[in-house]
Amino acid sequence: KFGKGILNYTTKDSSFSVKFAPRIQFRSISNWDYNGxxxxxxNQSFLIRRARLKFDGFAYSPKLHYKIELGIANRDIAGANQFNRNSPRIILDAFITWNFHENFLLLAGQAKLPGNIERVISSANLQLTDRSILNASFNLDRDVGLQLHHFDQLGDTFIMREKIAISQGEGRNVTEGNLGGLEYTGRVEFLPLGAFENDAEYVESDLERQEDPKLMLGVTYDYNDDAVKTRSNLGSYMFLDNGELYMTNITTVFVDAMFKYQGFSMFAEYADRNADAPVALIQGETDNTSGDxxxxxxxxxxxxGYLFQNNWEIAGRFTSxxxxxxxxxxxxxxYTIGVNKYIVGHKLKIQSDINYATKNGVANNIYWTSGFELHF
Amino acid sequence: KFGKGILNYTTKDSSFSVKFAPRIQFRSISNWDYNGxxxxxxNQSFLIRRARLKFDGFAYSPKLHYKIELGIANRDIAGANQFNRNSPRIILDAFITWNFHENFLLLAGQAKLPGNIERVISSANLQLTDRSILNASFNLDRDVGLQLHHFDQLGDTFIMREKIAISQGEGRNVTEGNLGGLEYTGRVEFLPLGAFENDAEYVESDLERQEDPKLMLGVTYDYNDDAVKTRSNLGSYMFLDNGELYMTNITTVFVDAMFKYQGFSMFAEYADRNADAPVALIQGETDNTSGDxxxxxxxxxxxxGYLFQNNWEIAGRFTSxxxxxxxxxxxxxxYTIGVNKYIVGHKLKIQSDINYATKNGVANNIYWTSGFELHF
Amino acid sequence: KFGKGILNYTTKDSSFSVKFAPRIQFRSISNWDYNGxxxxxxNQSFLIRRARLKFDGFAYSPKLHYKIELGIANRDIAGANQFNRNSPRIILDAFITWNFHENFLLLAGQAKLPGNIERVISSANLQLTDRSILNASFNLDRDVGLQLHHFDQLGDTFIMREKIAISQGEGRNVTEGNLGGLEYTGRVEFLPLGAFENDAEYVESDLERQEDPKLMLGVTYDYNDDAVKTRSNLGSYMFLDNGELYMTNITTVFVDAMFKYQGFSMFAEYADRNADAPVALIQGETDNTSGDxxxxxxxxxxxxGYLFQNNWEIAGRFTSxxxxxxxxxxxxxxYTIGVNKYIVGHKLKIQSDINYATKNGVANNIYWTSGFELHF
Incomplete structure (x- = not known):
């Protein structure tokens, strides 16, 4: 069936299952800059925004899951530098999870950290053509390491989940070992009104039209010990004027909530990032010529957003x-206003939105983005 | 069946179809330079000339087709620069076509522009190991944007097709938006003797041994508004001595014809390229130190070429x-003379040709290329 | 069945077969440097060490086999330079073999040269998390060209194999033709006690628990005519102080042996590399500022190593x-000591080893590597 992968099967002996799915996103972008x-x-441009190949399923035992996601568009694989052998970053996800005991899951490999909800939601399941500027500036990205997930059913409907991660702290596809210290992430999630139908808390838009109101509240605390990049495990590496790497401890906190009810969906996020000593300065000096x-x-x-019966949706966003x-x-x-037509849910959809951006209260630009997603 | 893809199926509910096919081309090249x-x-060298992964089929509805073609050989993915995030250009094709009304087709994404026939013929379906130097210098490449295709049946056999495209004008895999203006391409094709058996007008060699003579005539007109590259949407970016990009309008015209009859195949192309102001000069100055x-x-x-009954073929080419x-x-x-053995059509073939090249009438080099294509 | 590929089938008409298998290797590395x-x-780091996509099978005829192996981890694809169009080296293997006559096999494309046994053993089938430093410094890598393989059954059990190769001599994925001369490789293998069960001579660890003792002895002689890289067809390109490439003839010899018997496995290798004039010097000069x-x-x-009945294994290594x-x-x-748990042979295994390294007899570092391999 379309939207369930190009390949999707479990072997007869149940020794593994696989879903293989390619997907592409095409964009047309019309931009008007404000010159003061x-x-x-x-300025009219066109773009293959994302193109991916995804493999997932279980291997050997239903308790052992795997996921491999590869990027192939230039925007997906950019980021070659001296710490990843000057090579494109094709691998997005490459991890296994092992349900080793009851409600516990161990994850090993490269995966998204349990950060803000908007980041963890797949770029395939967005309600507007792209994520917000909160996410662009503050999100925690994928990282390589270990994660432990656990959940608890408290009472009839109340669900609580805890996720902790220990990772290298420099983002994905680093090959040259760990610079600075490790990164520690913890996240707690509360679902007071019970599980979302179809586990849709990490999907934008209420495609299921949840019969009862559903809510998820989440809090993430992240500590990147001796971080070396400007946005914790993202951004550019920070150098001192003497050419050495600069390291400082960076703390990131997220509070977020997702709510869905009968076609209406809403989520909100708050982010806060601090650093022990944000400016890359040699101890005792005051000149930061590197600018990091x-x-x-x-x-x-x-x-x-609100999803109409005909699978058209209107959605809006405000970010500061x-x-x-x-x-x-x-x-x-x-400020963003968008309209979507879901032909086959998030698997085949057309999206269009218009964005107005300001800097320090002054108009910066307006851009209009339209595009489609095709996702097997 | 070999040659129809490694995967090739339509789902039971007819919600999508997929053909997945890898292919590789290996070459042995013996070159003799002329030193005056x-x-x-x-000089003897070996090369994986091309290696590709191809997905195509329909999705959701038989009226909605998709194609994704990925390059994996170094020659396929070369071209990283500051306008594609210094990343390899893995995506060749990534587009959908929508047959939205009768004879009309809308294409969105990255695809070949409707340029000269030799370029649009897949590199899998060549009669000589590589395309001509006309193509190398003057072809329009893939570009990102929109295309509209239409065809008409005029009388019993006469077919006319029109294709128009509007695209970014800088070739494939650009991520940093549109520099200069857009590119506009129009092409008309006439098939006065009716459709080629097996739609083989865009395949070299007459593998079908067309029973009746078949002919296609094509004319392409392309206007690249404020083009920024030396070969319209190909070549290198043009810079002024002050470091700014240079832009000029470039016009490219092609006239081409393909003829096939009982094993004999022939095609001819004429190309003409003009620019408003070909030399990258700052207005009023005469010094072009950038050399663009x-x-x-x-x-x-x-x-x-002529295909014998035993599927051996001889072929020749002259380009100026x-x-x-x-x-x-x-x-x-x-001047090129080649010989091919088609074991399973273009899917498994051995090719060999010898080439003699001159510059301004003086011998430049002779090279002999042999190789195979394996194409699932 | 898990471990036999994600796809694995022969078409009904027996026109081709395909096995498609992705695999990933994850590593946790704890390193302690010795500072004198x-x-x-x-220093604790995590790494996706390898990630690969592998296609192999036969095409058209059971006598015509193919293999395409692609790297996707940054460590797999590193190595962009001016001789491969500054592009990542995604292709590992891309070759066909043709069993054109009885015991003869012709190989064309990019493949491992018939060098030392440790190199030819797939990185999926290692008994310790990585190959030895002998291999790191002296192995012959993949190369593009032609190979001829032959085997002989001498008497009841004695098997002799000969492999010769002629290749470009600069390693894999070179696009800019052949620099210097060609590389010539010859290898002879003797299996005096007959074939290994399951053809396991090129697999580390005795997973088959060979009932009778099995032995393979191999000798490789390699001559790289006018080689241009510091490690024959690997390493960096050698330049003279005037910017020209330096060329010298490099000879590499390997003698190796593999032995397996009832869970015990052992292999040993000797390597010897010589060059006519190792230092990149302009004739008559003595200053090598390039340092090549x-x-x-x-x-x-x-x-x-020894494999216990419960599929736990202990293994050790010494390299000089x-x-x-x-x-x-x-x-x-x-000096390395390791322990492995084979859950599904080499297809799903957990490995851990500890390494102690010296330079000129002085401690250099200790590192502890653990990880898993998931291989469909």
């Missing part, structure tokens, strides 16, 4: 990023 | 590229 | 690399 006096002429500074600050993001002054970055706000 | 007095010693010049000129290419003086490039001619 | 006085603090020198020397490696003084590299020794 007026909006400039349109941890991007610290706070951000708020709220997004909502307030950077700390030390980061020397202008505060940003973005 | 005599041919030098042989649009490659303008005219070229002619003719190729023919006459560049405009301003391009500072020597005129080129190339 | 004491071991420093632990062929890595010449001798090495010895021995490895053994003695470089020629001219190479300006310190002699290395490494």
């Amino acid at each position: 006096e007026k909006f400039e002429d349109i 500074i941890v991007l610290t600050g706070k951000a708020f993001n709220v997004q909502a 990023n307030d950077y700390e002054e030390i980061s020397e970055k202008l505060d940003e706000k973005m | 007095e005599k041919f030098e010693d042989i 010049i649009v490659l303008t000129g005219k070229a002619f290419n003719v190729q023919a 590229n006459d560049y405009e003086e301003i391009s500072e490039k020597l005129d080129e001619k190339m | 006085e004491k071991f420093e603090d632990i 020198i062929v890595l010449t020397g001798k090495a010895f490696n021995v490895q053994a 690399n003695d470089y020629e003084e001219i190479s300006e590299k310190l002699d290395e020794k490494m």
